[in-house]
Amino acid sequence: MAAVKKARPLPPEDVESIFATFARIDPEPRGELEYVNAFTLLVAVVLSAQATDAGVNKATRKLFQLAPTPAAMVALGQDGIEAHIRTIGLYRNKAKNVFLLSQKLIAEHGGEVPDTREALEALPGVGRKTANVVLNIHFKQPTIAVDTHLFRVGNRTGLAPGKTPLAVEQALLKTVPEKYLLHAHHWLILHGRYVCKARKPECWRCAIAQWCRYEPKTPLPDVQAKAIVR
Structure with a gap:
């Protein structure tokens, strides 16, 4: 940074x-990433690293229609995920992480997004910032996700x-x-x-x-x- x-x-x-x-x-500020549930929010935030929210939204609208759950995302496969997010930077590695985190959600969390930072950070492609965003937006926890904008404003x-x-x-x-x-x-x-x-x-x-x-x-x-x- x-x-x-x-x-x-x-x-x-x-x-x-x-x-x-x-x-x-x-009074009620909103993030600019588009999503339909906790899972698609998690995926959108993972994809947003080094990418604009607008670019992620454009790429994920069709993806989230086809794969709004971990099971559907796994069924789509890594190649299928890649096909929808090619316009996003680092799309190959991100597609791999989305595929793997979907598998892990099914295997370890019954297909549900966990509500703790520790469990979220154990998922492929999920760091502290991503975990904080999901905890804040979906689970209404008072976390603070520091991106480049917030880092600049804070200083x-x-x-x-x-x-x-x-x-x-x-x-x-x-x-x-x-x-x-x-x-x-x-x-x-x-x-x-x-x-x-x-x-x-x-x-x-x-x-x-x-x-x-x-x-x-x-x-x-x-x-x-x-x-x-x-």
């Missing part, structure tokens, strides 16, 4: 203000300065007020994806800019500023 300049940690009152703002603007803002994704995750779990923990991961990822962008954060339209430690703030682009003046 790319290095991001760390800011000084924010005081608790600023953290509260940031998440209260997120909650007011978007830039001062919400959770840390050198590694795990450090940022652990800092957020300690810092975010409990009432906001369930949705914190979605708020921060979406904020990083659409506002606090990697190359040029759009500070001029950021709802939490007044509490953010990032400096210097990005000003309103000249073209838009001139349009406002006119």
